[in-house]
Amino acid sequence: MRRAGIVALNTFREAVRDRVLYSLVFFALLMMVAAIVVGQISIGIEESVIVSLGLSAISVIGLLISIFLGVALVSKEMEKRTLFALLAKPVRRWEFLLGKFGGLVLTLAVNTAAMALGLLLVMLYVKHTLERSDAVVLVAVYFILLKLALIVALALLFSCYTTPLLAILFTAGLYIVGLYVQELRNLPVDVMNPGTAAFTKWLSYLLPNFENFNVMALAAHGRAVPGALILQNTLYAVIYCSMVLTAASVVFSRRNLK
Amino acid sequence: MPGSAIEIENLTKEYPFGFLHLRKKTSLEGLNMQVETGEVFGFIGPNGAGKSTTIKLLMGLIFPTAGNARILGKPISDVEMHRDIGYLPEQPYFYDYLTAAEVLDYFARFHDLTAADRKERVQRMLKKVGLETAGKIQLRKYSKGMLQRVGLAQAILHDPKLVILDEPMSGLDPVGRREVRDIILELKRDGKTVMFSTHILSDAEVLCDRVGVIVGGKLRGVGAPGQMVDMKTQGMEIVFELPAGSNAPLLSKVTKMGERYRLQVPEEELYAAIEQLRGAGARIHSVTQVKATLEEFFMNLVEADRAQAAAVEVNGK
Ligand SMILES: Nc1ncnc2c1ncn2[C@@H]1O[C@H](COP(=O)(O)OP(=O)(O)OP(=O)(O)O)[C@@H](O)[C@H]1O
Numbered sequence: 130m131r132r133a134g135i136v137a138l139n140t141f142r143e144a145v146r147d148r149v150l151y152s153l154v155f156f157a158l159l160m161m162v163a164a165i166v167v168g169q170i171s172i173g174i175e176e177s178v179i180v181s182l183g184l185s186a187i188s189v190i191g192l193l194i195s196i197f198l199g200v201a202l203v204s205k206e207m208e209k210r211t212l213f214a215l216l217a218k219p220v221r222r223w224e225f226l227l228g229k230f231g232g233l234v235l236t237l238a239v240n241t242a243a244m245a246l247g248l249l250l251v252m253l254y255v256k257h258t259l260e261r262s263d264a265v266v267l268v269a270v271y272f273i274l275l276k277l278a279l280i281v282a283l284a285l286l287f288s289c290y291t292t293p294l295l296a297i298l299f300t301a302g303l304y305i306v307g308l309y310v311q312e313l314r315n316l317p318v319d320v321m322n323p324g325t326a327a328f329t330k331w332l333s334y335l336l337p338n339f340e341n342f343n344v345m346a347l348a349a350h351g352r353a354v355p356g357a358l359i360l361q362n363t364l365y366a367v368i369y370c371s372m373v374l375t376a377a378s379v380v381f382s383r384r385n386l387k
Numbered sequence: 388m389p390g391s392a393i394e395i396e397n398l399t400k401e402y403p404f405g406f407l408h409l410r411k412k413t414s415l416e417g418l419n420m421q422v423e424t425g426e427v428f429g430f431i432g433p434n435g436a437g438k439s440t441t442i443k444l445l446m447g448l449i450f451p452t453a454g455n456a457r458i459l460g461k462p463i464s465d466v467e468m469h470r471d472i473g474y475l476p477e478q479p480y481f482y483d484y485l486t487a488a489e490v491l492d493y494f495a496r497f498h499d500l501t502a503a504d505r506k507e508r509v510q511r512m513l514k515k516v517g518l519e520t521a522g523k524i525q526l527r528k529y530s531k532g533m534l535q536r537v538g539l540a541q542a543i544l545h546d547p548k549l550v551i552l553d554e555p556m557s558g559l560d561p562v563g564r565r566e567v568r569d570i571i572l573e574l575k576r577d578g579k580t581v582m583f584s585t586h587i588l589s590d591a592e593v594l595c596d597r598v599g600v601i602v603g604g605k606l607r608g609v610g611a612p613g614q615m616v617d618m619k620t621q622g623m624e625i626v627f628e629l630p631a632g633s634n635a636p637l638l639s640k641v642t643k644m645g646e647r648y649r650l651q652v653p654e655e656e657l658y659a660a661i662e663q664l665r666g667a668g669a670r671i672h673s674v675t676q677v678k679a680t681l682e683e684f685f686m687n688l689v690e691a692d693r694a695q696a697a698a699v700e701v702n703g704k
């Protein structure tokens with residue numbers, strides 16, 4: 130675990146030096162423009178527009194970082210052969226993977242937290258006050274972060290056994306599918322033949338479900354998110370990430386390095 | 388500590404290739420070899436012989452198709468044993484967003500050293516490999532030889548008992564090569580075991596207690612560099628002059644070098660050759676023993692291997 134921590138801190142340092150946090154500048158500019166524009170059309174919906182826009186931006190920026198950097202985490206080290214010297218140190222391969230994962234999630238957490246702070250500032254600017262109910266925005270941001278962690282885990286898994294380009298496509302594809310898994314579960318199973326029904330059910334539980342992580346509608350209207358959902362999503366993310374990372378470790382531990 | 392630092396048993400590596408990976412290329416075939424504690428062992432062979440393959444198998448970077456190996460008495464799958472070994476990869480590359488000092492510090496962290504100890508060691512190692520002035524430059528601005536030096540520094544940073552170096556001299560200038568030779572000798576003086584691969588036979592000849600020669604994935608000989616040379620029959624070289632217009636019977640085997648002629652004969656035929664030369668009126672300048680070098684031994688093996696490969700190809704078709 131300590132060794133995974135060493136890898137994680139270096140991964141964070143790499144992300145910072147690769148100027149990942151510059152995405153914050155982009156976010157800041159976007160929110161400033163939005164605040165000015167929305168401020169002019171004010172008819173009482175400024176807040177929900179700002180919140181929706183802000184959360185969407187946080188989500189999209191995070192998604193881009195987690196997919197592209199998530200796939201690069203391991204594949205770049207293999208391609209550049211920086212792994213050779215590292216794995217000759219007393220580090221197990223799963224410790225390396227866990228560290229890489231942890232490092233990028235840490236990066237995303239810092240990045241997302243900074244953007245959330247920015248969003249709160251813009252809300253304050255538009256509304257001139259912050260209420261207790263605005264805390265729902267923080268819950269929404271937390272859910273986005275959980276979702277991003279899941280994506281990083283998936284990107285890591287794919288990059289362990291395929292090329293970076295394919296891994297990016299798979300991860301992005303799975304993310305899109307994951308937005309609609311709920312529909313798959315709601316399919317009218319009784320009209321299908323039993324084989325297809327069982328397969329659909331299996332698939333709907335195997336695929337990541339991102340729908341529950343989206344509470345933008347609640348947040349935009351300042352409505353509270355039930356505590357049970359927070360617990361459920363946290364558990365879901367932890368368990369799903371653990372399973373994906375375990376699978377990645379199994380694949381990666383047998384891999385011959387070029 | 389007696390015993391072998393590295394014991395390799397029947398180590399084999401095949402790479403699948405071609406359609407559906409149905410065909411296999413054997414990069415290493417049933418390698419049996421020991422590296423004794425405290426010795427400097429040279430691993431020599433032509434390009435593609437399987438040197439790096441062997442070393443990567445030992446380091447657990449790739450996995451054997453068959454066979455196994457033990458390092459310092461532990462199976463190679465045991466990562467904890469890496470505490471006591473240092474490894475320099477072939478054409479090393481490190482995180483280019485870090486400086487040399489940062490990379491070394493990062494690697495040192497895996498060895499449970501205190502911050503003060505790490506700092507002191509990093510400085511000492513940078514000095515040892517001649518990078519003390521470049522320690523604060525990002526590695527993306529390093530030259531090939533400088534990266535090689537960083538690689539060497541990280542291999543010996545934690546005071547390992549066994550050091551495995553894959554072509555430590557490659558990319559280095561003459562000064563750097565000399566420094567690497569000194570480092571290897573210093574490791575030996577400190578009682579460490581060193582195994583290194585190289586193409587530079589003269590380096591192997593002066594540095595190694597023993598060398599292993601590998602060609603085409605197969606080990607062709609192990610022994611002290613001097614002994615290996617003895618395996619080849621030695622000859623005698625006669626240098627002579629001929630009076631104008633005369634013809635010596637041995638002349639077909641002779642090479643002309645300016646005014647003089649050079650003739651190489653097996654040792655047992657030396658006196659017969661001298662008799663014949665005297666009969667032809669030759670004036671002998673010198674007779675010297677021709678010492679086969681490690682290089683010749685090596686070249687013979689490589690050529691034999693090529694000939695065999697060609698024969699196999701012809702028979703196969
Ligand atoms: N990943 C791989 N896939 C397929 N074949 C490989 C792979 N890696 C190495 N080989 C083959 O294994 C053989 C041995 O390669 P290896 O790198 O061990 O040679 P080497 O002795 O280190 O040569 P060099 O002196 O050029 O470094 C070569 O024929 C090479 O083509």
Ligand SMILES: [Mg+2]
Nearest residue numbers: 438439440477
């Ligand atoms: Mg090699």
